Amino acid sequence: MPSARVQFWGTRGSLAKPGPPTLRYGGNTSCVQLTSPAGTHVIIDAGTGAHDLGRALLAQASQQTPGLPLRGHILISHTHWDHIQGFPFFAPLFVRGGQWDIYGPAGLGRSLHDTLAGQMQYTYFPVTLEDMGASIRFHDLVEGVFEIDDLRITTRYLNHPVLTLGYRLETDRATIVYCCDHEPHARVPGQHPPLHESDRQHQRFLAGADLLIHDAQFTDAEYPSRKGWGHSTVEYVVEMAEAAGVKQVALAHHDPTRTDDALNQIVAGTRATLAARQSSLQVFAAAEGQVIELSTRESARVAPLARENLGTAAPAAAPALRHATVLHVATETTLVLNLAEAARGDGVQVRQATDARTALAIATAFPPDLIVLEDQAPGLDALSLCRDLRASSDVHLKVVPIIVVAAKERAAEGQAAGVTAWLVSPFSDQYARAFLQSWLLRSKCRWARAPIPTDEEQRLQALRQLGILDTPAEERFDRLTRLAAALADVPIVTVTLVETNRQWFKSCLGLEARETPRELSFCAHVVVDRQALVVADTFADDRFADHPLVLGAPRIRFYAGFPVFHEDGVCLGTLCLIDTRPRQLGESTLLQLRELAGLVEQELHTAPRRASKGNGN
Secondary structure, eight states, rough: OOOOOOEEEEEEEOOOOOGGGGGGTTTTSSSSEETTTTTOEEEEEOTTTHHHHHHHHHHHHHHTTTTOEEEEEEEOOSHHHHTTTTTOOOOOSSSTTTTEEEEEOOOOSOOHHHHHTTTTTTTTTTOGGGOOOOOOEEEEEEEEEEEETTTTEEEESSSSSOOEEEEEOOOOOOOOEEEOOOOOSSOOOOOOOSOOHHHHHHHHHHTTTTTTEEOBBBBBBTGGGGGTTSSOOOHHHHHHHHTTTEEEEESSSSOOOOHHHHHHHHHHHHHHHHHHTOOOEEEEEEOTTOOOEEOOOHHHHHHHHHHTTSSSSOBBBOGGGGOEEEHHHHHHHHHHHHHHHHHTTOOEEEESSSSHHHHHHHHHOOOOEEEETTTTTTTTTTHHHHHHHHTOOOOHHHHSSSEEESOOHHHHHHHHHOOOOOEEOOOOOOHHHHHHHHTTTTOOOOOOOOOOTTTTHHHHHHHHHOOOOTTTHHHHHHHHHHHHHHHTOEEEEEEEESSSEOOOOOOEOOOOOOOGGGGGHHHHHHHHTTTTTSSSOOOOTTTTTTTTTSSSOOOOEEEEEEEEOTTTSOEEEEEEEEEEEEEOOOOHHHHHHHHHHHHHHHHHHHHHHOOOOOOOO
16 A cells, blocks of 8 residues: 655755755755655645745646646745745646645734735735636644645644744654754753653654654754754754654754755764664654655554644634624723724724624624623623623524623623633733734633732832832943843843833843833733742743734843832832843852842832832823
8 A cells, every 4th residue: 555755855944055065965945745645745834945846746747647737735834934935936836727725824913825925025026926827725724633635634833933833744554743943942952851841742742753854953062052043953853752752853954054964974973872872763864855655564553642642632724814703892982993903903804783682683693703892881781791692592602702801800700601701901902902813713812911919009109109210220220230131141131110001111231112011011920929930931931922022022032020129018020131042040040130139129229219200101
């Protein structure tokens, strides 16, 4: 019986690098072709290698069945250039009658279609996406499971600066796992601490694979200066594969500076290490043109076990935001306008009602993907309406997410009424957009705003009595932020005071801003919890992974905040440290930073009393 067939068309990472030093392993960027036992064509990533693959497919089709339209599937791991640059040059997409399905990660911004179309705008490319002759369907994915013919495909988010999916492809005879690009969640070369939970989950995703194709752009020796770039080391990949019971590993996404000779040395050294510990793992460096025919005898026994390790299967197809519908039920004009604008940002259709009867009629006639209710509005009882919606004979209304917008969450009453989640005001359009989209995508909104402390009034009064808000920078505070930066080797340190609607920086090293909205404040979490908060990797923390300051400038990947207290015991703010790469701090460093936070407290209380220029509200 036929086996699964894998062929490499592009194995380079970051930048195409053709030339004499890369002849053996190739210079084209990521592109892999999988042919299933049933003959299904699946292409993973469309780097520059997709150009040659497309020409080969057309030549093969003309020889076998001239005139028969090509059909296939393209899985995009993420939309960095080196993974999509070959897409506009993939010739089968220009053949009329062809049918292609394109899959990729769904984000909170542009759809996969819009991102790929963006690189084909006239500024960059002479032909638009709409000019391609084939029929092209786009599928936005989240974590979960879907099927293509005889393939069962599981998706999992990888650790990369942009939203990235790994793909696990299973037939009844073979399992192939593709992970480009991915960075360890916690790795210190030369040390072997207990495995980070996120790395353990990644290991489960790899479990029992017949072939693992994994980003291995760096070595452990190179990694310390490249933390935060979103790539793995050879040593990490091999260790994970061994622990996961993988049979073969194809080291891929080769660094553009890596020559054939250098790759030969890496592979030889890795094989020698494995042989010394009598490991059965087979390791090779992926090379352009290389074909792997997977053995089918033992795979059928391995795949079911691996599936169990993946946990509960959920559909991977994300609802297309441009076809989604939100029903807003509210009477307050500003709230209606703000929420409507937040939803329309991605082309979501918005329907509105101002009373319960109209809302029930609209929800029944036009089943929405999300319902947003205003709490305690004049003439509108949100929880009562929620109960009526849940009691409807329409099955859809029993399960549709219902969000209640309120000044304060009423958790117990809401749970009894069937409320899915609470959107607590005040909030920005940006936060509302992320929150609503997370429910439209049926995914977790990984941006948690800090709640208001129970002693907020007393805390704000103590802060304002210090008379330090909006005063000029002072060397006595700047000296402490410089010391903290040198001690922890981080580029950004602030002395942060959390006000009513903002956080203000008395001292700020590495940032131009003197304040940001409180909604964006990591330090506000410290104020609530009254203890140090250290986030080793924001991508791995559900409170911050989708945070605007993580996804955008200054791209926070590490945060450490140490509370700064008033003499009456309330928490005023923090000594805050930020890095653009994931970090781990030793216990001695943490102790010294706590001491520095204590010195900040002393300076706050020994400062000359000044009249504040404003209360910042």
